[in-house]
Amino acid sequence: MMLCLQNNTSGGEAGTGSPREDSGYNAGVKPLHYSRVLPWLVLAASLLIAFGTWHWATAIFLPSNAVAARASQRPIGNNSDLYPRWLGARAALIYGRSPYSDDVTREIQTGFYGRPLDPRKPGDPAAQEAFVYPLYVIFLLAPTITLPFRTAQEIFRWLLLVGLGCSVPLWMHAIGFRPRRVWVLSGVVLALSTYPAVLEFYMQNLATLVIFLLAAAAALLVRNWQALSGMVLALSTIKPEISWLVILWLLLWAISDYAKRKRLIWSFLGTMLLQVLAAEVVVPGWVGQFFAAVRGYPAYGSDPNIFAVFLPRWLAKIVTAALIGVLLAMLWRWRKAAAGTAEFGWALGWAAAVTLAILPKLAAYNQPLLIPVLLVLIDHYEAISRSSVLPRALTKGAFACQIWQWTAALTLSLCSLIIPTARLLPAAQWPVLTFLALPPMTLLAVAATSSVQKPIPRILAAPRG
Numbered sequence: 001m002m003l004c005l006q007n008n009t010s011g012g013e014a015g016t017g018s019p020r021e022d023s024g025y026n027a028g029v030k031p032l033h034y035s036r037v038l039p040w041l042v043l044a045a046s047l048l049i050a051f052g053t054w055h056w057a058t059a060i061f062l063p064s065n066a067v068a069a070r071a072s073q074r075p076i077g078n079n080s081d082l083y084p085r086w087l088g089a090r091a092a093l094i095y096g097r098s099p100y101s102d103d104v105t106r107e108i109q110t111g112f113y114g115r116p117l118d119p120r121k122p123g124d125p126a127a128q129e130a131f132v133y134p135l136y137v138i139f140l141l142a143p144t145i146t147l148p149f150r151t152a153q154e155i156f157r158w159l160l161l162v163g164l165g166c167s168v169p170l171w172m173h174a175i176g177f178r179p180r181r182v183w184v185l186s187g188v189v190l191a192l193s194t195y196p197a198v199l200e201f202y203m204q205n206l207a208t209l210v211i212f213l214l215a216a217a218a219a220l221l222v223r224n225w226q227a228l229s230g231m232v233l234a235l236s237t238i239k240p241e242i243s244w245l246v247i248l249w250l251l252l253w254a255i256s257d258y259a260k261r262k263r264l265i266w267s268f269l270g271t272m273l274l275q276v277l278a279a280e281v282v283v284p285g286w287v288g289q290f291f292a293a294v295r296g297y298p299a300y301g302s303d304p305n306i307f308a309v310f311l312p313r314w315l316a317k318i319v320t321a322a323l324i325g326v327l328l329a330m331l332w333r334w335r336k337a338a339a340g341t342a343e344f345g346w347a348l349g350w351a352a353a354v355t356l357a358i359l360p361k362l363a364a365y366n367q368p369l370l371i372p373v374l375l376v377l378i379d380h381y382e383a384i385s386r387s388s389v390l391p392r393a394l395t396k397g398a399f400a401c402q403i404w405q406w407t408a409a410l411t412l413s414l415c416s417l418i419i420p421t422a423r424l425l426p427a428a429q430w431p432v433l434t435f436l437a438l439p440p441m442t443l444l445a446v447a448a449t450s451s452v453q454k455p456i457p458r459i460l461a462a463p464r465g
Contacts (some may be wrong), residue, residue, distance in 0.1 A: 230267025
């Protein structure tokens, strides 16, 4: 999720005119051979991190979870977040049944947990695993509903990883960050070497698909493909709790220069209308059923947001409302920015960071939404390093949370080569100790750095050509 990119000062950045700097004595200027070797060293380190993360997941983390599940007598079925959506799509499109109905919910529980849940059994989970999505998600799943679920699961297992990897260059393009290809490849490898990537591979939640669609919609605007961007943006509403703030920003951005950007608005609204009406044809009255399912969801499926974890509930609500107000003020400030500029990137970063902060779900599969936030910080890292102590400390703290996950996973993986795995199981959770700290630290870093630099100059981007 975090990228470690080189600091390029040649080819496109004007010098200061200082003889000491121009003669190559500046401590920040590296020899030519160093600048050529460094990207490949970073790529090699990224591949080592990938090995460490995935080996930790398969050899230590998953066995530890299996032991805990057996100890708590938790029922285990396919344990796939794709299954409720897939079975709901199958029920609606093949059999004409409402996926929000109680009987479909029982079928979903039977597949996900291995049997229907029994509230009288203390070991049974509280999460009902019902179909709590807008019905038009079934159209994205339609090509797989005639396949055995195992086959559909394998397809999405790899499709979501590909989407996660592809979102990295898309976000880079959206924020105007243009590193060299080897740095982009390292970023993709690192994004695929995170705990959220592992979780998506084994659970197939559609959060990664939504984040990929958001990245694609933002990147398309840089190319001025507004109509296509609006269509893609409408598809991202299959998980509105993840996409709504980014959509709000892009619609505000479009309205602020309506004459030039109106195609985004009308394409988005037209696609939304088409999705809603098409779903209404399949299951009449689905909108009311969906909102009824949403109202019941907090009782079993949601968590407190990150503020409610540390603050009293009343204070957490005030902080959440205040944060949304600050976000709206920042977005209003940047509404005239052209797509692909620094200000456009900061707006995307703010929207993504605030989304994770207020999201009533602490699951790690939502954290790929931090990719654009961390990319913005990396893109402006040299300027941040010249600012005051607080922005520097918060930025380093955000990166440290992610680096800890990689370091701990790699350390456990290397230890498992010489120490029996069973002895390492008590330490299986070490790499995810910073899981809760990463979103708030990243939000604080963005808040501190975007207020200090107005705007921050682009220094870390690779030379053109």
